Amino acid sequence: MSPVDAIKSVFSQYAGFAGRARRSEYWWFFLFTLILSFIAGILDGALGTSIGSGPSSTGVVGLVVGLALLLPGLAVAVRRLHDTDRSGWWLLIGLVPLVGGIVLLVFFVMGGTRGSNRYGADPKDAPQAAAPSMA
Template identity: 55%
Template sequence: MSFGDAIKTVFSKYATFSGRARRSEFWFWALFVFLINVVMSILISATGGISIDLDTGEISYGATYFLAALVGLALLLPNLAVTVRRLHDTDRSGFWWFIALVPFVGWIILLVFTVLEGTRGPNRFGADPKLAAGEAPAQAPQV
């Protein structure tokens, strides 16, 4: 799956928490969100999206800060959905997402789950997305 295909797929399944997501779909989406965050951070820094009055200590937020907040909110639901579908591909319930809330180690465990190869063939969450894309299943090497 290419970068563009992954982004299209995630947006077409904006709030779809059922089914499975391939590793490439998940990680290309993660790269896309990272790049959007970099662009938003640069815009906020360049336009003074957040400023602090040194005399009073008052914080003021500019339009680009609110734009970045809206973009973040718009990407929240598809981000959760693709993460749940990625967990489904490894034959885990979407509720495993909450492991990320465990201090210090939770996000590491979730990261490991998203890196692992998905279940080959169908599982309780649906058909293998690699087979659905027309790819042949990986064969074990002959001994």
């Protein structure tokens, strides 16, 4: 899955918590979110719209970007857990300091279950445009 397709897929299911998401879809969206947040921080610094002071301060642009990406980020994380045949409620383990984040990282890095599971069909088995035959 190309980066653009992965990001489009997440935004096309903006608040869709049902189904499954491939690793590539999750991680490309994660990288997109990281880059967009970095750019928002630079814009906040350049525009002087930072709220608070220090390296952990946020700004108006960062706040808008964060709010806009919150729901699709949660949705793709839940679908990623579904791909590993886990409930989306596993996201709450992230509230446990240190250990929760490590557990979620392991779940997000793991391969999805092959074939259908209780959350839907395997996203890797989705029909893709067939390449023309050279025969």
